Amino acid sequence: MKKIAVVTHDSLNPLVGGGALRTLLVAKELSKRGNEVILFVPSITNSLENMPVVHLPAPRKVRSQVLSAVKFNIRLLFRLLKYAHDVDRFFVHNTIAMPAVLLVAFIRKKKIILDITDIHAEYLRVGNPSIMEKAIRPLLLWLEYFMIRQATKVIVVTESMKQQIVRRKIAEEKIKVIYDGASVERYSPEKEPKAEFNIIHLGTVDKQHGVHYLALAAEKVIKKFPDVCFYIVGDGRELPRVKKIVAEKNLTTNFVFTGYVNHFEVQRYLKKCLIGIIPRPNSLPNNLVITLKLPEYWASGTAVIASRLTGIQEIATDGKNIVFFEPDNPEDLAEKIIYLLENPDFARRLAENGREVVRKFSWPELIKQIAEYFNENR
Structure with a gap:
């Protein structure tokens, strides 16, 4: 011993x-x-x-x-x-x-x-x-x-x-x-009614996480889907900046900011959302990780839209279990979100395929x- x-x-x-x-x-x-x-x-x-x-x-x-x-x-x-x-x-x-x-x-x-x-x-x-x-x-x-x-x-x-x-x-x-x-057995892929109109970012909100890109993309998405809701589940130094962008664009009614949520409580928010976002900027350190969000999204039956980063591409396949957007490009992110909102069956297939892949992780x-x-x- x-x-x-x-x-x-x-x-x-x-x-x-x-x-x-x-x-x-x-x-x-x-x-x-x-x-x-x-x-x-x-x-x-x-x-x-x-x-x-x-x-x-x-x-x-x-x-x-x-x-x-x-x-x-x-x-x-x-x-x-x-x-x-x-x-x-x-x-x-x-x-x-x-x-x-x-x-x-x-x-x-x-x-x-x-x-x-x-x-x-x-x-x-x-x-x-x-x-x-x-x-x-x-x-x-x-x-x-x-x-x-x-x-x-x-x-x-x-x-x-x-x-x-x-x-x-x-x-x-x-x-x-x-x-x-991810602790796959802890997550249920079941979603609440109207989950296809809810979008989540899960985790810390610091500059390297790029959550402000999601806030910038939201305006275009909301114009086409006025009832869509964005859940920002987590806290961090960039959260005030994200809230400021949302307020300046008069999008407050379409956003829910939960603040810090215990790791074991996040599933109730994942159940509300069919689409999960990983909007990290294109930088060396971001290209070296997959982020814990990816397997957690997959385990919870959530369709993933992520920045096209090298580390994530090691385990994810575009169009099969993830949709990539060009990093640092809120316009492209908005278009990818709109596509999944317009095609919920495709979003569910992405989620199902992700659920299969995550069993290896x-x-x-x-x-x-x-x-x-x-x-x-x-």
């Missing part, structure tokens, strides 16, 4: 962040396999699924994200030094938590398995960085790839991400691609792959 420290900056209770559920499921699987697992995570409880929690305040996504990450790592370092003295291995989700883990693992000569669902420093190219963040962006990029290089093993979520980090001189043989998934199977790779002796 090994003692394993599972570390993430995402809150596991409540579940907040795209990688939170993935990390919690990995921790449960490692525990189920007879390991002693201790969680170094943001949480409102002292234990999760019978695993002890060393609580950490989550990094705040306001003002400087860099300073927030620095504060998080200082707190994490002290907790690791106090509570992780007899840990055999570290499982780390994303690089925000890596500086502190890397230092402790180096001192104690322990292995790190790093699970990457985002390369965070790359988002500084497309987000809304502070003056300081712009100035130190080259350093942050170098640091992130340096930390990835130090990991014993690396798990990534797309082939595109694998190739990106290989280009940064990280050994290909220690990288394994394991996609994001069911969490239980994917989490087993992660646990087995974690336990490989190399």
Whole structure:
């Protein structure tokens, strides 16, 4: 039996962040396999699924994200030094938590398995960085790839991400691609009456998610379908901008803004909507991911319209289980939405095909792959 420290900056209770559920499921699987697992995570409880929690305040996504990450790592370092003295291995989700883990693992000569669902420093190219963040962006990029290089093993979520980090001189043989998934059995494909006239964006509303493009596209859609309703399910720094666009165009009656919704409550909104949108801009970091929304939309029987991005194209086929639109083009997005509204039978076929595809991305199977790779002796 090994003692394993599972570390993430995402809150596991409540579940907040795209990688939170993935990390919690990995921790449960490692525990189920007879390991002693201790969680170094943001949480409102002292234990999760019978695993002890060393609580950490989550990094705040306001003002400087860099300073927030620095504060998080200082707190994490002290907790690791106090509570992780007899840990055999570290499982780390994303690089925000890596500086502190890397230092402790180096001192104690322990292995790190790093699970990457985002390369965070790359988002500084497309987000809304502070003056300081712009100035130190080259350093942050170098640091992130340096930390990835130090990991014993690396798990990534797309082939595109694998190739990106290989280009940064990280050994290909220690990288394994394991996609994001969904708890397919938790989702019902059944929809409420008139769901074909409802459209959803599920998840965080930050600049890299491009939700403002959906707001810009809505005006043309509403002119043709006055009763259509857009559900923006989630919160984030760009939400005020999205609300402002909607208000300026007098579209408020066609939008529902729910704010943050617990991961386990989102299904009631998915039941209301036949069409789900992934409007991410065309940028390097967005081309490296599939986003957790895609398998969740598919699992819930929701037809997907998404930006034509490289990572998503690895698992989705245009016209069969998804409809692509040109990234950063609200006019094209509006036309694709209108087409599905005019052709609800086609939208339902897309949803049915997506439901079939997502069975290959069911969490239980994917989490087993992660646990087995974690336990490989190399």
